[in-house]
Amino acid sequence: MSFSNNISRAIKPFEKLPDSLRIRAVSLIFGNVVPFVGTSGLRYEELTHNRVVVSVRNRRKVQNHIKSVHAAAIALLAETASGFVVGMNLPDDRIPLIKTLHVDYTRRSSGDLRAVATLTDADIARIRSEPKGEVLVPVTLTDATGQEPVQCQMIWAWTSKKK
Structure with missing residues (x-):
């Protein structure tokens, strides 16, 4: 069964673009939102219903005093990935809300960072069918060395939009 919401409809026109153009276009759109x-x-x-x-990039505007990505930017990265994987599955009459942001910084990061947030099929079924609820979204965050400088878990809730 196909599922569509505002987010999936917004990215659909860009699906056939080459990766570099698609990434840039989608990032600009959501960066404005x-x-x-x-x-x-x-x-x-990557934006799919199961994985975001x-x-x-480790650039000056997101760096800390030791020239690695700032802790707040790392938390934003994990929160964004987890929020979008939830958002990809929410019907348009509901709104996602971060409930718990748990981030453990275990070592200094090196270079650019990448967050991968995933949902199980059972999680997706609940998000789509329950008018109100919450889900634990695991996020794997790796740096340029392929190591995980941060361990994180996000709990996202959803509820009906106010009329």
Whole structure:
């Protein structure tokens, strides 16, 4: 069964573009919708109903005092990936809300960062069918060395939009 909502309809026209153009176009669109995401230069590399991949380049505007990606930018990266995988599955009459943002910084990151947020088929079925609920969204965050400098979990809730 096919599922469509505002997010999936917004990205559909860009699906057939080459990766570099698609990533840039989708990132610009969502960067305008969520200004802080646009300011940080997050890049939406993959958007599916089961998996969302978002990255950030280690550039001056997101760096800390030791020239690695700032802790707040890392949290934003994980929150964005997890929020979009939930958002890809929410009917248009519901709104996602971050409930818990748990981020453990285990070592200094190196270079660019990439967050991968995933949902199981059972999670997706609940998000689409329950008018109100919450889901734990695991996020794997890796740096340029392929290691995980951060361990994170996000709990997202959803509820009906106010009329």
